[in-house]
Amino acid sequence: DAKTTQPPSMDCAEGRAANLPCNHSTISGNEYVYWYRQIHSQGPQYIIHGLKNNETNEMASLIITEDRKSSTLILPHATLRDTAVYYCIVVPGGTSYGKLTFGQGTILTVHP
Amino acid sequence: DAMVIQNPRYQVTQFGKPVTLSCSQTLNHNVMYWYQQKSSQAPKLLFHYYDKDFNNEADTPDNFQSRRPNTSFCFLDIRSPGLGDAAMYLCATSPHQGTGNYNEQFFGPGTRLTVL
Numbered sequence: 265d266a267k268t269t270q271p272p273s274m275d276c277a278e279g280r281a282a283n284l285p286c287n288h289s290t291i292s293g294n295e296y297v298y299w300y301r302q303i304h305s306q307g308p309q310y311i312i313h314g315l316k317n318n319e320t321n322e323m324a325s326l327i328i329t330e331d332r333k334s335s336t337l338i339l340p341h342a343t344l345r346d347t348a349v350y351y352c353i354v355v356p357g358g359t360s361y362g363k364l365t366f367g368q369g370t371i372l373t374v375h376p
Numbered sequence: 377d378a379m380v381i382q383n384p385r386y387q388v389t390q391f392g393k394p395v396t397l398s399c400s401q402t403l404n405h406n407v408m409y410w411y412q413q414k415s416s417q418a419p420k421l422l423f424h425y426y427d428k429d430f431n432n433e434a435d436t437p438d439n440f441q442s443r444r445p446n447t448s449f450c451f452l453d454i455r456s457p458g459l460g461d462a463a464m465y466l467c468a469t470s471p472h473q474g475t476g477n478y479n480e481q482f483f484g485p486g487t488r489l490t491v492l
């Protein structure tokens with residue numbers, strides 16, 4: 265599975281956009297990029313995923329570069345409740361169910 | 377609401393004393409997972425069930441076993457807990473291909489295990 269690299273920590277002001285980068289330079293053609301987050305003392309929570317195209321849902325947007333070697337998760341208006349560890353995970357396609365290999369993630373702290 | 381439930385939320389056991397953690401789900405998902413998360417580390421997959429088929433990760437110690445008596449319930453048994461097994465244990469579920477986003481896993485709140 266492709267390995268991901270994320271900055272260990274980031275800060276963001278409340279109400280501003282949080283842009284979390286992820287490098288996955290060894291990603292292969294059928295592998296998806298998934299983002300999860302884990303708020304303190306809770307289980308991880310799915311946010312969004314993509315293959316090639318940019319994606320948006322009610323939680324976030326995912327921007328994937330054209331060469332697919334990196335991506336950015338965007339929380340458009342960060343709130344204090346978005347303080348969490350954010351995991352970028354590359355998941356192989358073509359399987360009947362998923363297995364997640366978590367890296368160290370990015371600790372996002374949203375300040376008032 | 378459909379959900380993944382883990383009981384208890386906090387479990388204390390003694391060194392070497394067997395302990396069982398439980399997980400139940402109302403999502404009717406085919407796949408159930410157990411993860412171990414040690415302090416300040418990322419979750420690490422121990423094993424998973426696809427229906428009744430058990431799949432162990434290569435580096436999961438033999439001390440860890442699992443049972444899935446039916447679709448709704450899954451148990452994690454630690455036969456002889458050591459101090460190094462103190463961790464948060466997370467249960468998750470997912471649908472299989474064709475029934476939804478099969479890489480979207482739904483996690484329970486976890487059970488924090490303390491070994492004295």
